[in-house]
Amino acid sequence: MTIRSCLGAFLVFLTTAANALAQEQKFADLGDFKLVSGEVIHDCKVGYRTFGKLNADKSNVIVFPTWAGGTTEELQGDVGPKGLVADSDYYVILIDAFSNGVSSSPSNSVKQPHMKFPKIAIRDMVNSQHELLTKKLGIQRANAVMGVSMGGMQTFQWMVSYPDFMDKAVPIVGSPHVAPYDVVLWRINIDAIETNPAWNHGDYGDNPSKLVESEISELLLWSPSEYNRTHNREQVLETLAKAAEAPGKDANNKIRQSEAMMALDVSDQFGGSMEKAAAAVKAKVLVIVARQDHVVTPQPAIDFAALLHAPILTLDSDCGHLAPSCEQPKVAAAIADFLKN
Numbered sequence: 001m002t003i004r005s006c007l008g009a010f011l012v013f014l015t016t017a018a019n020a021l022a023q024e025q026k027f028a029d030l031g032d033f034k035l036v037s038g039e040v041i042h043d044c045k046v047g048y049r050t051f052g053k054l055n056a057d058k059s060n061v062i063v064f065p066t067w068a069g070g071t072t073e074e075l076q077g078d079v080g081p082k083g084l085v086a087d088s089d090y091y092v093i094l095i096d097a098f099s100n101g102v103s104s105s106p107s108n109s110v111k112q113p114h115m116k117f118p119k120i121a122i123r124d125m126v127n128s129q130h131e132l133l134t135k136k137l138g139i140q141r142a143n144a145v146m147g148v149s150m151g152g153m154q155t156f157q158w159m160v161s162y163p164d165f166m167d168k169a170v171p172i173v174g175s176p177h178v179a180p181y182d183v184v185l186w187r188i189n190i191d192a193i194e195t196n197p198a199w200n201h202g203d204y205g206d207n208p209s210k211l212v213e214s215e216i217s218e219l220l221l222w223s224p225s226e227y228n229r230t231h232n233r234e235q236v237l238e239t240l241a242k243a244a245e246a247p248g249k250d251a252n253n254k255i256r257q258s259e260a261m262m263a264l265d266v267s268d269q270f271g272g273s274m275e276k277a278a279a280a281v282k283a284k285v286l287v288i289v290a291r292q293d294h295v296v297t298p299q300p301a302i303d304f305a306a307l308l309h310a311p312i313l314t315l316d317s318d319c320g321h322l323a324p325s326c327e328q329p330k331v332a333a334a335i336a337d338f339l340k341n
Helices: 003-022 072-078 122-136 150-161 180-194 197-202 210-220 224-230 233-245 251-263 274-280 299-308 320-326 328-340
Strands: 026-034 040-051 061-065 091-095 142-148 166-172 287-290 312-315
Touching: 026 122, 040 072, 040 122, 061 122, 061 150, 072 091, 091 122, 122 150, 122 251, 142 150, 142 328, 150 166, 150 251, 150 274, 150 299, 166 328, 180 210, 180 251, 197 251, 210 233, 274 299, 287 299, 287 320, 299 312, 312 320, 312 328, 320 328
Parallel strands: 061 091, 061 142, 142 166, 166 287, 287 312
Antiparallel strands: 026 040, 040 091
């Protein structure tokens, strides 16, 4: 092997090692973090991962928070050439939302375990992320904020809470104020957990949310026509049987995130006026909705887009809330075009 080829191989090794290091789970300590309710998360930690390279003027930052129950480990599949945003052009920062089991949560808090963990708001998630970026990572502005589902809700909140922070925003199957139909869904999640004797006021042994999580997901993530087309009765029964044996997501984490989504209203800082909330937005916005979404029904996002005079990409497949995955090439192309123009 020549010296040049050895050097080339060494540089490839260094690049690969640097990329792997950048994608590792990291944490920022925020100390005692005050919530909008006035309560405090003690020893607050926020998890994150970074992808790509930050350019010299720090103008290529994409902030990408997690969906409900999701982690940055799961979200990293949406970064790269087969994802929703490419890290070849952008420095993508994935951030773990409160109560996802990675950032401060009922499941991992030492001082406030289980239901001693305070109720949180979507705005608390966004405030913690802003502190992570500005005070811990030295980033004062982002090219864009984007997110899917509860990540889309956080994106709407980012737009109104920190309008000068980002140039662009892409909420994907999210909502600025969850619709009445959606409130019923999150209430079902909570009630099914809290009425299960195994829950024991949050101090449970066997996770009382694992079957609820699977059953509700199977019922609502797809549209009925898509689900019936892609499943048969035997598959469904097998899936639910496996769910009964799987550990599932932490029940107390699910309760706190469900409460946050139920209470979401980006106009609460503007006297309940969506018009005033929209007027505060300075970013260019692309709103992406799924017509047959039964988890985050699209009308509130459509209405807010109209107030912003923002373009809307409507996904028409039968995939329901999972439409961004089913129509990934279409969504990724729209996002890439929006970010570049």
